[in-house]
Amino acid sequence: MLATILAVALIHDITNATDPKLLVRQLGSTRYASRIEAEGELIRLGQFALPALRAAKDFKDAEIRTRSLALVSQIEKSLILQATDIVLNIGDLTVPDAVGLLGGQIGQSIVILPEDRPNLDRRRFTLKTDQPLPFWKAIDSICLAARLHPVVLNRLTPGDPGGTLVLHDGRFTGTNLVSDEGPFRVQLLSVHQQSEIQLTEGQSHRSFFLQMELVAEPRLSVTRGGAVQVTSAIDEQGRSVINPGIFQQEAGYYGISPSPVLRFRVDLDEPSSRSQRLKTLQGKLPVIVATRKLDPLEVTLTESMGKIYTTEDTVLTVVDYHQGTRQDPSTIQLITRPVQREGELPASKPGEPLGYRPDPIDQQIELLDAQGQTMEWFPSSQIFDGEETRLTLTISRQSMATNPVKLRFHSLLRSKTDVSFQFNDIPIP
Numbered sequence: 001m002l003a004t005i006l007a008v009a010l011i012h013d014i015t016n017a018t019d020p021k022l023l024v025r026q027l028g029s030t031r032y033a034s035r036i037e038a039e040g041e042l043i044r045l046g047q048f049a050l051p052a053l054r055a056a057k058d059f060k061d062a063e064i065r066t067r068s069l070a071l072v073s074q075i076e077k078s079l080i081l082q083a084t085d086i087v088l089n090i091g092d093l094t095v096p097d098a099v100g101l102l103g104g105q106i107g108q109s110i111v112i113l114p115e116d117r118p119n120l121d122r123r124r125f126t127l128k129t130d131q132p133l134p135f136w137k138a139i140d141s142i143c144l145a146a147r148l149h150p151v152v153l154n155r156l157t158p159g160d161p162g163g164t165l166v167l168h169d170g171r172f173t174g175t176n177l178v179s180d181e182g183p184f185r186v187q188l189l190s191v192h193q194q195s196e197i198q199l200t201e202g203q204s205h206r207s208f209f210l211q212m213e214l215v216a217e218p219r220l221s222v223t224r225g226g227a228v229q230v231t232s233a234i235d236e237q238g239r240s241v242i243n244p245g246i247f248q249q250e251a252g253y254y255g256i257s258p259s260p261v262l263r264f265r266v267d268l269d270e271p272s273s274r275s276q277r278l279k280t281l282q283g284k285l286p287v288i289v290a291t292r293k294l295d296p297l298e299v300t301l302t303e304s305m306g307k308i309y310t311t312e313d314t315v316l317t318v319v320d321y322h323q324g325t326r327q328d329p330s331t332i333q334l335i336t337r338p339v340q341r342e343g344e345l346p347a348s349k350p351g352e353p354l355g356y357r358p359d360p361i362d363q364q365i366e367l368l369d370a371q372g373q374t375m376e377w378f379p380s381s382q383i384f385d386g387e388e389t390r391l392t393l394t395i396s397r398q399s400m401a402t403n404p405v406k407l408r409f410h411s412l413l414r415s416k417t418d419v420s421f422q423f424n425d426i427p428i429p
Contacts, residue, residue, distance in 0.1 A: 020045060020052035027056075028064040035067070042071055047079055077415040080291055083183045084217055085132035088141060095120045095146045098127075099167060102142065106135075108218055111166045112148070120169060123147070135217050136180045143167065152215045152260050165218045179421040183217040186285070186421035189263075193270070193429050208241070209267045210426070214285055214419060216260040221363065225286035225416055228264050232282040235271040235428075241278070243269035262287065271428055278426040284418040290363070292410040299407040301332065311411050313339050314364075323403045330395040330403050331380070336361055337388045361389050366408040375404055 018041070026038035042049040049071070056068035084106060090098045096112060103110040112120060125145045133141065139150050148167040177188040189211040197204045216222050233241045264285060271278070297311050304318040317335040324330035361382075367375045376396035383390040395404065 018045070020049040023049070024052045024056050024059075024064060024068060027067040028059075028061040035063075039067065039071060043075060043078075046075055050075060076293075076413050080220070080289055080413055080415050081182050081417055083134035083136070084219070086135060086138035087132050088127050088129045088138055090125065090127040090142075090145075092124055092126050095123050095125070095148070098125065098142065098146065102138075106219075108165065111164055113166055113168050117169050134180070135183060136178075136185050139165075147171065152218055177423070179423060181420050183220060184222075184419045185215045186419065187213045187215065188423055188426065189213055191426060191429055206270055207267070208270045209265055210281070212264055212266060212421070214262040214264065214287070216289065218260050219291055221259055221290050222262055223288045223290070224262060224264075225288045228266055228283055228285045229418075230266060230268070230281070230283040232280060233268050234279045236275040236277045236279055237272045238279070239272055239275075241269040241271050243267075276428055278428060279424065281423045281426060282421070284420045286416070286418050288414060288416050290412045290414045292364070293413050296366075296411070297409040299409070301404060301407055304407070309409070310339065311409065313411050314409070315339060316409055318407075324395060324400060326400055329397070329400050332367075332393045332404070332407065334365075334391045334393070335388060336391065361391055364410045364412060365393065366410070367393065367395070367404040368406045368408065369402045370405045375402075377404075 020042065023038045023042050023045075027035055027042075029035050029038070042053065053068045053072045053075070056064050059065050059068075086102070086105060090101065093101065099110050099112055123146065127141060127145045129138075129141070142148070143150050146167075147170070149170050151166045151168060153164045153166055179186045192207070192209050192211070194207050195204065196206075214222065230242050235241050262285075266281075266283065297309055297316070299307075299309060299316075299318065301318070301321045305321055307318055309316045309318075315337050319333040319335060320331075321333075322331045362379050367377050369375055376398050377393045378396055379391055380394040381390070381392035
């Protein structure tokens with residue numbers, strides 16, 4: 001009897017310890033140790049704890065509301081830096097059908113190029129794995145089996161959340177020149193050893209550098225967060241070719257329109273004349289990662305003029321909506337500014353431009369027609385005044401046959417991280 005009671009008690013404790021709703025209530029405990037214990041368990045549960053934590057916004061207990069909000073942010077930021085797990089269960093499918101199945105699993109469309117290759121419909125393959133694979137490893141496995149080559153394209157039009165995964169028909173080049181970490185892949189593109197003479201100055205100069213590319217899963221966008229940091233670079237003779245006096249050149253500039261793709265350059269000291277290969281190269285690139293949150297604000301345009309809408313981080317005002325014709329495009333004028341929370345200082349003074357914007361406002365906006373299809377648009381006017389953004393959206397010529405009916409405004413989840421990379425046995429020209 002005692003054993004039965006103890007067993008029931010143990011089951012009850014385990015249930016309490018893993019039930020997110022009960023753990024959220026424990027965040028308001030009068031015992032500090034209990035609150036910390038609940039926080040740790042909710043973090044361990046990760047995405048499974050998010051529904052209960054988000055529901056805590058309606059609690060009367062301010063301690064529970066505050067701690068839950070902080071935990072939602074912490075868990076979301078950790079999830080965005082994790083690779084998407086993909087289960088491969090492809091049984092004797094054509095290449096288009098297999099790629100369509102993969103796109104449905106990751107919730108994104110995948111393009112196969114060229115589209116008119118008849119052999120794609122005749123090419124069938126089977127690929128099954130016992131365990132889920134991280135995104136890039138799964139893509140490589142499919143490309144190897146289907147004789148495809150993966151490329152991620154930049155965000156092409158305003159309103160797109162990230163990029164497009166394109167699979168080209170052709171020989172798979174393999175993964176010997178890539179370095180994967182979480183949802184990121186760093187690719188080594190080229191190695192350069194150059195000599196030049198400045199004739200007017202009578203000076204000569206030699207340089208040795210590598211061109212590299214960081215590619216994120218298409219659901220993400222990345223922006224430079226700082227200069228690349230080389231932690232190890234050893235040539236074939238065992239000599240370090242890191243030169244702290246060399247400035248690491250930037251490709252682009254901070255605050256550029258983000259995409260899933262970043263190119264960057266790594267400058268090194270000239271290797272030994274006897275060296276034909278770099279034995280190892282290690283480093284990291286600081287980036288700011290962003291993705292759309294779920295449950296966007298949805299605005300019916302015909303009922304929106306002059307109204308103010310508030311999300312968790314943005315105040316949006318619809319100033320004007322002009323319905324267009326076949327000759328005159330529709331336009332929407334908006335004002336956005338961040339929600340000012342108690343104790344926070346504004347990022348800039350009134351009248352001053354915001355010096356650094358990790359992502360543009362157009363990444364957050366979608367326009368939909370009466371059938372719920374997204375419409376192409378472009379920012380015909382964009383004015384920054386301190387933290388306030390005044391934006392005019394104009395429907396693209398391709399979409400002028402109809403008028404937008406709804407506007408969706410997506411809050412963005414951002415996280416800073418250093419993406420590490422490592423390469424071995426790199427040839428030197």
